[in-house]
Amino acid sequence: MYQTIYHRASTVDEAISLFGKSSEAKFLAGGQTLLPVMKQRLASPSDLIDLGKIKELQGVELSGDVLTIKAGTTYFDIMQSADVKKAIPAIAYLTSVLGDPAVRYRGTIGGSIANNDPAADYPAALLALGATVKTNKRSIAAENFFQGLFTTALEDGEIITAVSFPVPAKAGYEKMRHPASRFALTGVFVAQTKSGEVRVAATGASQSGVMRVPAIEAALKANWSPAAIDSVSISASNLLADIHGTAEYRANLIKVMAQRAVTAAG
Amino acid sequence: MGVEGIGARVVRKEDKRFITGKGRYVDDIKLQGMTHAHFIRSPHAHAKVKGIDSSAALKMPGVVAVLTGQQIVDDKVGNLICGWAITSKDGSPMKMGAWPAMAPETVRFVGQAVAVVIAESKNLARDAAEAVVVNYEELPAVADVQAAIKSGAPQLHPEAPGNQVYDWVIGDEGATDAAFAKAANVVKLDVTNNRLAPNAMEPRAAIADYDSAEEHFTLYTTSQNPHVARLVLSAFYNIAPEHKLRVIAPDVGGGFGSKIFIYPEEMVALWASKKVGRPVKWTGDRTEAFLTDAHGRDHVTHAEMAFDANNKITGLKVKTYANFGAYMSLFSSSVPTYLYATLLSGQYNIPAIHAEVVGVYTNTTPVDAYRGAGRPEASYLIERLMETAARQLKVDPAALRRTNFITQFPHQTPVIMAYDTGDFNASLDAAMKAIDYAGFAGRKAKAKADGKLRGIGVSCYIEACGIAPSKAVGSLGAGVGLWESAEVRVNPVGTIEILTGSHSHGQGHETTFCQLVAERLGVPISQVSIVHGDTDKVQFGMGTYGSRSAAVGLTAILKAMEKMESKAKKIAAHALEASEGDIVIENGEFKVAGTDKAIAFPMVALAAYTAHNLPDGMEPGLKESAFYDPTNFTFPAGTYICELEVDSGTGKTSFVNFVAADDFGRLINPMIVEGQVHGGLAQGIGQALLEHAIYDANGQPVTASFMDYAMPRADDLPSFNLSHTTTLCPGNPLGIKGCGEAGAIGASAAVINAITDAIGKNNLEMPATPDRVWRTIHAA
Structure with a gap:
């Protein structure tokens, strides 16, 4: 009833071919969400296609002003990467406060963004940095990739191969950790591009998942400083509310985390 | 004390097997022909069970049986009992609804079992359980204690009108009213003590094996x-x-009270093993633990404290509503009464106390003893009241406590307890010195200049543990005696087995109990083993809870040791041709005092078993047993002081320092005591900042996994600064008071007193989550 056939793909093409042969297959990346959900019997894929051993999905590359992280790279490898620390230290920091050590050894950036949990950390980085999601079929701007809670632009059988980030002039991330799950109760990523554009994204806050925060972007565009955010008003409507944080609290956290992220960005 | 005697920091003997994965827990045990149980649990907080159709499940692979609540009732397996009878103020006995091991007709909390599938494997049982169709008719439910006592609230049990189990009182109402009438100042406080899920590391498990030939x-x-x-x-x-x-x-991986009780799953496994003729195993998962392990705390209280013009307390009035959940668990009735209201005097001289406790049914998981059991609720209430009073009376919180400390012992409180000894000034002094209390104002000012809100919070707790004199608890309604038994078996080669009715599930008895033997005989602890946890090996015992194992269990061992030593001295005296009164025990030898004549302990043991040359009329062998019934509770007490900072932007609390000065009487192994205090403090701080078992208005649990229920982790906690002041307990020969629960009893008030000091607002409920603190800071 809950049997699953496990496949270990060696290449992206093989993974796609295996996917096409199954009725209800799922790709398995780090398994940090899918496996617990399967254990709870809330998901029962006929086939699990493990992407973890595909060499072309591993590694980090820095080429000029573009940092590319392959989709199967684990959080641990990302936070250890000299290229990441050099090009966008805010990503190394974000990764270091993501989950706990056990999660960081197994979880992957591709798995995180494909799942698009509304409290995950990476979607904020992708959206604020204006990253591009590369799949076996196409390139998708982060703006278009994230489409609400647990929803992305990915089509059935499409595999994320890499995420490329334009190296910004400045970037910073701060989050309030969810006291139980250690996801972001609210996290804010701020970035100033080399062309002077300011982009701010918040995760864990909105009922529709990761979102840009235009009011803070405008304030920081005028004056890149924590104090510039003091007068910004964030509405609590359409924000998440649960036992760990009211909508008003999350609205406050968007401001406070943004201010601290600006301080961290320098 | 010797390197392994009383007071030595001996490394735990049991840790080698635990940290190398060699522990043997229930789930590690596999029996020939064993089947596996999976329970079908109610998804509703309150519903009628209209029918159970297991026909499809019975056809599934590997299914041995599907058994229902009606069958267990038909087979006359008894309903679950509550072992402590409480009498209401009108003289009526407490009003209990029936609790069958599986519900035949009505379910009253989410997670209550209605049927069980027995199959060849756990997964096959789980698969088949999904094919069992249970037809429920939902009923209105109530989860909140105050909603449950309102007229028109959904009713749980016909036996308990208004959902009221009892309305119990203690103390002198007239004297208390008189004290309030004359009071110079009255301090009032409303407090909620949040419901907690115990979360032992090892979930509950059971294996039942019926032998039909022996009917055993x-x-x-x-x-x-x-x-x-x-x-x-x-x-x-x-x-x-x-x-x-x-x-x-x-081996049992933690209990914290939750494994005192006999749960439906064990009863069903036993009954089912006879029905199916094979061993039945059940191992709970974490969600089942959240749904079915007895929860802790869950009080709503209004309290008032009267002071005279000199800031001396003259009276205390308390009214508490205690949420019992859907059924009365084994010792639940005693927790908010005799384990709570009897401690309401705290460390203070309070001439008049009156407390009323209303026990209430709700459609939630049953509530029972959890680390501290009633005493954390009492201590939290009193220490929040004292802090509130200090703020209202504009006096230093430590000074107000000192003004009211009990300093003469023994001290009879107005609520049954007779404190035997203590030195509350000593522990307060030690804690204040450790945290540099005098320098706090300067540190607070400096923090303020840096934009930080810094606070300090004092908590002076007292508890009653080492339960307890059997006669006393019997007179208060307990269904059992609370003594302990022990047996000392000396083998012919001089190694020693100590059989004890105490049970170690993390406390380190295999080390500390051996230390007593090392202390008395001077033999290495490697020659001593502790036998516990098996009714075929140990004759009887009352088990481990209420910080009682050292004060009661170890004293029973001491009594048995004394008997054994007395006989061994006779044998030694006979062998050495000396007088029994001249024999002393030193370094593993029985010596004639003041001479070089000696016989090694193993030779005494051998002589006892060869029986070739024993004193005339002496029985062979060297084995003695004892039962020990304490003469009083013991009263561990101490002061905890917490210094912390609150981030006004996020409401998040960061610890600066946490000091504990405890008086546990004599310490057997200070390292193990420190570990007990660390764990207790973690649970107390967890209650103050993180933990809360929440139900929605319909009785659906909101926190049934670690994704939602915030357990304290190492990085949520400060590095603790511990110390001890000592007054020996006069009630037992070793002078021991007990240390297992203190941290959980005293810590939460220190934390909340510190946060409310930092933010300058006194009203703040637990858990003080960042959201709640932030909203309190910014409330108009």
């Missing part, structure tokens, strides 16, 4: 008190007579 059951179970389990299963649940029921509690 063996139960392996995660229990803190296997003999009590056998007694209850035999005397009340009609499983089998005691000599036909062996209960084994092997």
